[in-house]
Amino acid sequence: MNTKKACNTYNLDYKFFAKIFNAKENDFPSLAKQVISKANSKYQIVEGKEYDRAILRIIKTLDSKNLKTSGPHRLNDWEKGWEENLTEFKRSGYDLNQLIPKFVKEGEYIRFQDNFIDPQSNSFETDFVIVMRYYLFNKYYKGINTLYEFGAGTGLNLVAASEIFPNMKLVGLDWAKSSINIINTLKEKLNINISAKFFDLFNPDEKYRLDKDSGVLTIGTLEQLGENFKPFINYLLKKKPKACINVETLYEIYNQDNLLDYLAVKYLDKRNYLRGFLPYLKSLQAKKKIKILDIRRTFGSFYHDGYSYIVWKPI
Numbered sequence: 198m199n200t201k202k203a204c205n206t207y208n209l210d211y212k213f214f215a216k217i218f219n220a221k222e223n224d225f226p227s228l229a230k231q232v233i234s235k236a237n238s239k240y241q242i243v244e245g246k247e248y249d250r251a252i253l254r255i256i257k258t259l260d261s262k263n264l265k266t267s268g269p270h271r272l273n274d275w276e277k278g279w280e281e282n283l284t285e286f287k288r289s290g291y292d293l294n295q296l297i298p299k300f301v302k303e304g305e306y307i308r309f310q311d312n313f314i315d316p317q318s319n320s321f322e323t324d325f326v327i328v329m330r331y332y333l334f335n336k337y338y339k340g341i342n343t344l345y346e347f348g349a350g351t352g353l354n355l356v357a358a359s360e361i362f363p364n365m366k367l368v369g370l371d372w373a374k375s376s377i378n379i380i381n382t383l384k385e386k387l388n389i390n391i392s393a394k395f396f397d398l399f400n401p402d403e404k405y406r407l408d409k410d411s412g413v414l415t416i417g418t419l420e421q422l423g424e425n426f427k428p429f430i431n432y433l434l435k436k437k438p439k440a441c442i443n444v445e446t447l448y449e450i451y452n453q454d455n456l457l458d459y460l461a462v463k464y465l466d467k468r469n470y471l472r473g474f475l476p477y478l479k480s481l482q483a484k485k486k487i488k489i490l491d492i493r494r495t496f497g498s499f500y501h502d503g504y505s506y507i508v509w510k511p512i
């Protein structure tokens with residue numbers, strides 16, 4: 198955003214990140230610390246007319262007929278999206294930056310602590326995700342032999358896991374063939390232990406087994422299942438991974454007495470995004486089927502908080 202007002206500038210330094218994740222210094226691997234020290238994390242809080250314009254933009258979007266709903270009919274859109282990334286990845290001579298999903302919008306306001314913030318850097322969202330990924334992997338995947346990312350997309354999250362745990366076996370699962378092609382290309386081009394597998398989360402293949410001491414990851418994937426996430430969670434309950442991290446929009450975490458949150462909930466309704474997941478996991482915990490290790494709200498992109506997370510494990 199280029200329209201800056203003369204107001205306070207804040208900085209997301211290391212202490213700030215520690216507060217967001219309720220973390221201690223030891224919880225951050227050195228790779229995360231390097232990103233925090235290099236990144237420009239300065240931002241301003243959006244106020245006045247600029248804030249009003251942003252709210253109006255959301256309301257107009259909600260009223261428009263252009264919002265696509267998630268569901269089985271979206272497979273082709275994902276195929277096409279990842280195909281584009283793959284083409285650019287090859288054309289660039291295998292530059293990993295070409296694997297950043299196109300839905301990460303540079304220069305857009307970010308939702309943070311009941312406000313819109315206006316970052317100075319265009320890569321604020323990407324930098325934040327990189328730090329969060331390193332932190333979560335380092336904290337919860339110690340002792341994991343195989344990491345399965347369901348809805349792996351371009352496989353960048355698995356590449357990040359390989360930086361923290363070079364010997365970890367990595368499996369990227371997705372329903373889009375173009376995603377599987379990207380991950381197979383990563384296997385050829387990078388020296389990491391990665392493989393790809395077709396998996397449809399709407400119809401989990403019960404015969405597909407997870408290795409002993411496995412970890413499970415989803416980032417922005419369960420979002421796409423609307424209310425149809427139970428077959429997958431029930432699949433995981435049977436396969437008993439050691440740790441599951443879901444970085445997802447969590448419908449029930451929003452406070453509907455707050456304007457930005459209320460609009461986020463409307464957005465999730467309109468797009469048929471993940472709903473009922475958090476109460477379902479809590480009910481499983483009450484029945485002693487799982488243990489929840491953390492639930493945390495962090496940031497969001499313009500319309501909703503897609504980077505909230507829940508960490509849990511089957512008992």
Ligand SMILES: C[S@@+](CC[C@H](N)C(=O)[O-])C[C@H]1O[C@@H](n2cnc3c(N)ncnc32)[C@H](O)[C@@H]1O
Pocket residue numbers: 275298347348349350351354370371372373376396397398399415416417418421422
């Ligand atoms: C928002 S993208 C996230 C990709 C990746 N996790 C990331 O962080 O960049 C959602 C991913 O879920 C996949 N997906 C959506 N519905 C799916 C389904 N029913 N079964 C398997 N994968 C699915 C899409 O193909 C896409 O790769």
